[in-house]
Amino acid sequence: MKHAMPSHPLDYPVCLRLEGRSVLLVGGGAIAEGRALAVLDAGARLRVIAPEATATLRRLAADGRLEWQPRSYKAGDVRGHHLVLAATDDVAVGRQVATEARDVGLWVNTADEPALCDFTLPSVGRRGPITVAVSSAGRAPALASHLRKTLTAQVTRHHIWLARLSGWLREHLPRGEGRQRLLKQVAVGDIGALLERGERKAAWARLRTELEHSKIPGETR
Numbered sequence: 025m026k027h028a029m030p031s032h033p034l035d036y037p038v039c040l041r042l043e044g045r046s047v048l049l050v051g052g053g054a055i056a057e058g059r060a061l062a063v064l065d066a067g068a069r070l071r072v073i074a075p076e077a078t079a080t081l082r083r084l085a086a087d088g089r090l091e092w093q094p095r096s097y098k099a100g101d102v103r104g105h106h107l108v109l110a111a112t113d114d115v116a117v118g119r120q121v122a123t124e125a126r127d128v129g130l131w132v133n134t135a136d137e138p139a140l141c142d143f144t145l146p147s148v149g150r151r152g153p154i155t156v157a158v159s160s161a162g163r164a165p166a167l168a169s170h171l172r173k174t175l176t177a178q179v180t181r182h183h184i185w186l187a188r189l190s191g192w193l194r195e196h197l198p199r200g201e202g203r204q205r206l207l208k209q210v211a212v213g214d215i216g217a218l219l220e221r222g223e224r225k226a227a228w229a230r231l232r233t234e235l236e237h238s239k240i241p242g243e244t245r
């Protein structure tokens with residue numbers, strides 16, 4: 025049977041690597057502040073254009089963490105950036121920013137009009153290197169926020185620890201089937217189960233056996 029195309033397609037989730045990238049944020053209120061903190065966490069270079077800014081945004085500007093231009097948006101401001109976020113209280117400004125960004129091939133999010141967004145922002149929870157993101161494709165932000173809290177609470181210290189261990193192993197072991205099998209065992213197999221029970225010595229011994237067995241060159245002492 026042929027699948028019918030959904031009348032409202034779902035949004036496509038990605039995790040952007042913004043380190044060193046230039047982001048423009050138009051607006052300086054509470055919503056803009058949340059976006060600013062998130063893109064700064066991702067290592068972006070941030071320019072904020074808004075006549076008024078929250079105390080936190082002003083402090084970040086004073087500390088040199090972002091550049092704040094205390095004025096209204098004007099035509100052409102989108103140029104020279106990699107990503108554009110608009111969060112003002114004026115729908116006409118959101119529209120202007122979105123149109124200009126698209127004209128120069130930039131991806132834009134306006135906090136107030138899903139129809140103008142090239143991408144929407146999910147509700148985000150962080151636990152160590154793990155990100156929980158929930159989107160409702162613009163239909164129910166309050167529900168996305170509620171689900172995000174419930175799901176993030178299920179990510180335990182054990183999962184964070186496993187993610188860090190897995191990251192370390194991926195850095196030190198060569199790619200290949202042996203590494204894939206081992207990493208699955210660490211994440212969801214018996215090695216992970218031993219670690220979850222706090223049996224680190226036994227887990228380490230299993231890991232060492234597995235490294236020797238798989239003939240993966242690695243630290244086996």
Ligand SMILES: C[C@@]1(CC(=O)O)C2=NC(=C\c3[nH]c(c(CCC(=O)O)c3CC(=O)O)Cc3[nH]c(c(CC(=O)O)c3CCC(=O)O)/C=C3\N/C(=C\2)[C@@H](CCC(=O)O)[C@]3(C)CC(=O)O)/[C@H]1CCC(=O)O
Binds near residue numbers: 135136143158163165
């Ligand atoms: C997830 C989160 C992330 C973030 O913003 O960082 C986010 N909204 C959050 C909360 C939230 N937003 C609103 C309420 C009140 C309840 C309600 O109105 O439903 C609550 C609930 C609350 O505050 O608890 C109002 C609202 N939101 C939008 C509109 C405009 C419209 O729909 O027309 C209006 C009406 C404004 C007005 O009436 O003035 C639009 C969008 N909001 C989105 C994201 C995108 C779709 C996300 C998705 O697909 O689920 C999208 C499309 C655009 C975008 O990408 O921003 C953040 C969770 C933070 C957290 O984790 O706690």
Ligand SMILES: NC(=O)c1ccc[n+]([C@@H]2O[C@H](COP(=O)([O-])OP(=O)(O)OC[C@H]3O[C@@H](n4cnc5c(N)ncnc54)[C@H](O)[C@@H]3O)[C@@H](O)[C@H]2O)c1
Binds near residue numbers: 050052054056073077
């Ligand atoms: N996506 C979401 O989750 C969500 C939730 C609630 C509200 N909203 C929408 O987000 C928008 C912002 O909300 P807020 O509470 O931060 O608003 P706010 O009133 O606190 O802040 C508005 C900001 O826009 C700036 N601004 C106004 N005109 C401007 C211009 N011409 N150029 C540049 N900056 C300008 C102001 O100086 C101010 O800093 C609203 O449209 C609101 O409907 C979105």
